[in-house]
Amino acid sequence: MQVWKFGGTSVGKPERMKSIRQLITEDGKAKIVVLSALSGSTNTLLSISESLVNKNTAEAKAKTAELRAHYDQFLTELYQTPAGLGKGQAIVEKEFNFIQQLIDTPNYGAKQEKEIVALGELLSTQIFEAFLQEEGVNSVLLPALDFMVIDADNEPVFAKIEENIAKVLKANAGKEIYITQGFICRNPAGEIDNLKRGGSDYTASLIGGAISAEEVQIWTDIDGMHNNDPRIVKNTFPIRELSFEEAAELAYFGAKILHPSTITPAKMKGVPVRLKNTMEPSAYGTLISDKTTDTEIKAIAAKDNITAIYIHSTRMLNAYGFLKRVFEVFEKYKTPVDMITTSEVSVSVTIDQTAHLEDIMRELREFAELEDPDANQVIICIVGNFFADKEGIAIKVLDAMRNIPIRMISYGASEHNISLLVDAKHKNDSLNALNEGLF
Numbered sequence: 001m002q003v004w005k006f007g008g009t010s011v012g013k014p015e016r017m018k019s020i021r022q023l024i025t026e027d028g029k030a031k032i033v034v035l036s037a038l039s040g041s042t043n044t045l046l047s048i049s050e051s052l053v054n055k056n057t058a059e060a061k062a063k064t065a066e067l068r069a070h071y072d073q074f075l076t077e078l079y080q081t082p083a084g085l086g087k088g089q090a091i092v093e094k095e096f097n098f099i100q101q102l103i104d105t106p107n108y109g110a111k112q113e114k115e116i117v118a119l120g121e122l123l124s125t126q127i128f129e130a131f132l133q134e135e136g137v138n139s140v141l142l143p144a145l146d147f148m149v150i151d152a153d154n155e156p157v158f159a160k161i162e163e164n165i166a167k168v169l170k171a172n173a174g175k176e177i178y179i180t181q182g183f184i185c186r187n188p189a190g191e192i193d194n195l196k197r198g199g200s201d202y203t204a205s206l207i208g209g210a211i212s213a214e215e216v217q218i219w220t221d222i223d224g225m226h227n228n229d230p231r232i233v234k235n236t237f238p239i240r241e242l243s244f245e246e247a248a249e250l251a252y253f254g255a256k257i258l259h260p261s262t263i264t265p266a267k268m269k270g271v272p273v274r275l276k277n278t279m280e281p282s283a284y285g286t287l288i289s290d291k292t293t294d295t296e297i298k299a300i301a302a303k304d305n306i307t308a309i310y311i312h313s314t315r316m317l318n319a320y321g322f323l324k325r326v327f328e329v330f331e332k333y334k335t336p337v338d339m340i341t342t343s344e345v346s347v348s349v350t351i352d353q354t355a356h357l358e359d360i361m362r363e364l365r366e367f368a369e370l371e372d373p374d375a376n377q378v379i380i381c382i383v384g385n386f387f388a389d390k391e392g393i394a395i396k397v398l399d400a401m402r403n404i405p406i407r408m409i410s411y412g413a414s415e416h417n418i419s420l421l422v423d424a425k426h427k428n429d430s431l432n433a434l435n436e437g438l439f
Contacts, residue, residue, distance in 0.1 A: 004217045005034040005182060005204035010278040011124055012039030014077035017131060023219075023281055024177055025137055032142070032178040032207055035128060036200040037120025038074070041067070045117050048099070052108045052116075060103050068096050071123065078127070084134030091126045095119050115192050121181035121200075129179045139177035142168050148185035148203065150193060156185070156202070158265065162210040169211070180207070201259035205273065209265035216266055216273045218258065223277040224286030225250060225257050227299040232428050233435045239299055240284060243292035246299075246383050247273070249417045253338075253381030254301040263288065296393060297384040297438050302427055306338065306350045306379050307357065308407060310371040311364055313345045322368075323347060329363045338379055339410045339419050348408055350379065350421060377407065378427045382418040382434065386411075394418065400437025404430050 004024060011017050024033055037045075044067050051060035075088040099119065102112050125141060132139040147164030149157045172178065182200025187193040195202045201218055208216035222230070224238035225247070242250070244267040251258040257275060266273045272289040313322045326347060330337055333356035337349045351357075357373065364370055386393050394411060397418055408421035422430050 001211060001213055002029065002031045002215050002217060003034065003204050003208040003211070003213045004031055004219060005200055006036065006219045006278065007200065007221070008036045008039035008041070009221045010219050011035055011128065014074055016278065017078060017128060019278065020128075020219075021132060021135060021137070023278070028176070030176055030178075032180060032211075032213075034180055034182045034200055034204045034207065035121065035124045036182050037124050038071075040070075041120040041123070042117060045120055046113075048103075049108075049113045049116050052103060052105075052112070057103060064096065064099050064103070068092070071096075071127075075127070078131055079134060081134055084130060087130040087133070088127055091130060092123065095123050095126075111191060114194060117194065118181075118184040118192050121184050125179050125181050132177060132179070137177055138175055139179060140172045140175045142172065142178050142180045144181040144184050144203065145186055145192065148195075148206070150185050150187055150195070152188055154187075154193075154196075156195070156206055156265075158206065158210065158268075161206055165207060165210050195261075199259065199261075201262040202265075205262045205265045205271075208271045208273075209269040212269050213271050216271055217276050218262070218273065219276045219278045220257055221277065221279055222257055223280050223283040224275045225299065227439060228431055228435045229254075229300075229302060232431050236435070238283075239286050241291065241293050242286060242288045242298060243416070244288060244290060245414075245416050246292065247286075247288040249381060249383045249414065250299055250301045252303075253379055253383075253417075253419070254303040292385065295384060296386070297382060297396075299383050300431060300434050300438070301381045301383070302431060303338070303352065303379040303381065304424065304427070306352055306377040306421065307354050308348060308350050308374040308377050308421060309361070309364075310373075311347045311349070312369040312371075314367065314369055325367055326364065329360055332363075333360055335360060339408055339421060341408050341410060350377065350408070374407070374423075376424045377421055378424050378430075380420045380422060380427075380430050380434065382420075382438070383416055386415050386418065396438060397434070400434045401430065404433060 006020055048060050048063045071092045075085060079085040079088055102116050105112055129141040146168055147161055149160050151157050182203040183194050185193050185195060204216050226236040226238055228236045230236045244263050248263040252260040270290055275286040277283050311326060335351055335353050335356055337351060339350040341348045382397055404426050406420050406422060410419040
């Protein structure tokens with residue numbers, strides 16, 4: 001069995017939903033289909049939630065009415081029969097009644113926000129399943145809330161997911177198409193929660209790993225992962241094959257087509273992940289697996305909104321234990337470090353989560369001297385096969401960047417990644433210079 005995931009733009013219009021129906025049924029093979037919310041829905045639901053947090057009920061109701069009108073129009077263009085339309089309208093009526101209940105909640109808070117945001121996926125999957133039933137497809141809806149669970153650290157509980165999904169599949173054996181929601185899950189309290197933005201990719205990979213799928217396919221609106229950012233650089237091209245490690249580096253460091261967490265469950269079970277384009281289904285896309293090619297340099301990505309912190313030991317030379325104390329501070333505030341460079345008495349790190357920056361700086365100053373942090377930085381990540389005996393790779397990279405100031409360099413920690421830190425104003429020039437110099 002395969003797992004296919006379709007993003008918001010792929011289901012955002014009735015004609016695209018109809019195209020997906022053809023795609024998932026044309027080969028006659030059983031598959032689990034993971035859907036995101038209709039494009040724009042999650043943002044609107046978050047906006048409604050913001051209005052409720054600000055106690056602006058009238059504004060929330062107006063936004064809800066506008067969203068409801070969008071869905072009503074969507075239904076009339078999707079369904080072909082009165083019975084099908086009636087089912088779709090009943091679904092929308094039920095879920096928008098729930099939104100009204102949330103609007104009327106006296107103490108609207110984080111719990112209700114997660115419930116309202118989950119409605120995007122709950123709506124898209126129910127609407128699509130009703131459409132498949134109208135079309136006579138042998139399908140069933142598997143609510144993700146029945147099997148997708150996270151722990152107190154907001155991490156998926158893979159063993160429990162594996163156990164749960166085996167049960168629901170057994171209870172619904174014999175179907176051709178299984179529809180489920182991406183993104184949403186339950187937390188340890190049994191409440192509705194989510195895998196954060198972009199989490200539908202993660203859902204698909206978790207399901208693929210849990211059932212040891214033949215393949216996970218992530219369908220989006222671009223033909224695979226490109227060798228550079230096509231929004232900034234001209235003449236980019238899709239990469240046919242990447243290893244799990246290479247794809248993980250690219251996703252973490254800014255390749256927007258793939259959620260950074262997606263690769264982990266698939267890699268754990270050795271399940272290939274293929275990136276496909278719903279607008280060009282015949283295109284090969286990008287295959288991610290435990291295999292790789294000999295190409296030295298595969299792709300470039302950029303991660304925005306980086307802050308650099310410069311830390312100097314007050315004990316000067318031979319200051320053992322210094323790094324331990326530094327990273328204990330970041331651990332305390334659950335703030336991941338992206339890049340690190342060190343000298344005998346100094347260490348520089350970058351972070352992209354600055355919620356606890358002031359607290360981190362305060363504690364670091366107890367045993368170190370700090371420079372003012374540099375905000376608005378960008379990490380440029382060059383991914384490929386950089387094995388220890390390879391010659392000249394660093395020279396190629398630095399030569400391409402010869403006219404651009406580099407703040408930090410990380411090379412050697414991974415056989416698949418060279419990272420450069422530059423000021424955000426040099427991002428576009430860096431991506432274009434590297435594209436010209438390396439490809």
